[in-house]
Amino acid sequence: MPESAGARAHDVVLRHIEDSLRSGELKLGDRLPGERALAERFGISRASVRDAIRALEVMGVVRAATGSGPNSGTIVVSDPSSALGVALRMHVASHHLPVEDVVGARTMMETWALEHAAAAPWTSDQLDDARRLLDAMDDDALPSQIFTLLDSQFHVALATLAGNVVVSTMMESMREAIRGYIDDAVAHRGGWEDVVHVLRDQHKGILAAVEARDGALASRLVREHIEWFYNQSV
Structure with missing residues (x-):
């Protein structure tokens, strides 16, 4: 050929x-x-x-x-999130994809995932990753860049519970794009010490709702969490 x-x-x-x-x-x-x-x-x-x-x-x-x-x-190896992740990071960095649209897509996927996770056949052991990430984020000495890394991984871990491979792949591919806009917001806004305490409380509420298999509550809390931080950053 x-x-x-x-x-x-x-x-x-x-x-x-x-x-x-x-x-x-x-x-x-x-x-x-x-x-x-x-x-x-x-x-x-x-x-x-x-x-x-x-x-x-x-x-x-x-x-x-x-x-x-x-x-x-x-x-x-077939890792589709790798290709999607690279493309998203480049487009967000070049301002071709508005952060507002990234936040909107993230909200749509995460609310759907946590609502459907309530009826998905996951076990308590599958929440261990999310629990460990939550515990790690409780460290007051944690730099904001490490916190945001753990934060993005926490959200991916919870979205995976819905059991939808495509949604999990898309969330994984968006992870660095999400972390990027959060890091930028932290760097430009200041007042990280006040923000991080709110984020921790919100994370704990979301995880508690997921553990209780209350999909409606988990979905509402994650929407409020995402929108609250975005509104703090604009």
């Missing part, structure tokens, strides 16, 4: 992986053939194959490791 202006190398290799996964010829965890084999198979240069692998790594489709051994080579 010769290279052409209309068929970029990574498109060719990606189509091959997609077709192979669909047919069962390739499974998650399998290794791709080496550079030379792919170049010969598709009629493209080895440099183009390397560019294709780099693009697929950024997209979260493969993981490439040099050297030898069981973890070497290019392995199909």
Whole structure:
């Protein structure tokens, strides 16, 4: 398959992986053939194959490791949140995606997730990650940047309880974009010591509602929590 202006190398290799996964010829965890084999198979240069692998790594489709051994080579991993996360971070940073719209999308997903989590078949053990994150955020000596990292992970952990893989993936991909606008707000607003106490109380109320399987309350509290902080930052 010769290279052409209309068929970029990574498109060719990606189509091959997609077709192979669909047919069962390739499974998650399998290794791709080496550079030379792919170049010969598709009629493209080895440099183009390397560019294709780099693009697929950024997209979260493969993981490439040099050297030898069981973890070497290019392995199909399929991490869709990686590609979505990179795109969101870049668009928010360039102001192409307004923060208000990111907050609106986040609110829509989280309220839906916590409402549906009430009837989902999760166990108390599955809340352990959220509890640990909540405990870690209680440290008064915690820098705001670490708090916001734990905060974003806390929200992802709760959204995952709904059991919807697509929503979980989208929440994971939004994690850094969410953290980014929160960090910016903290840096420009000041008064972090006052804000953090409110956030802790709000987090505890949300978790208590989730534990009680009160979906309506959990959904309302997380909406109020997100909107309260956003209103503090504008």
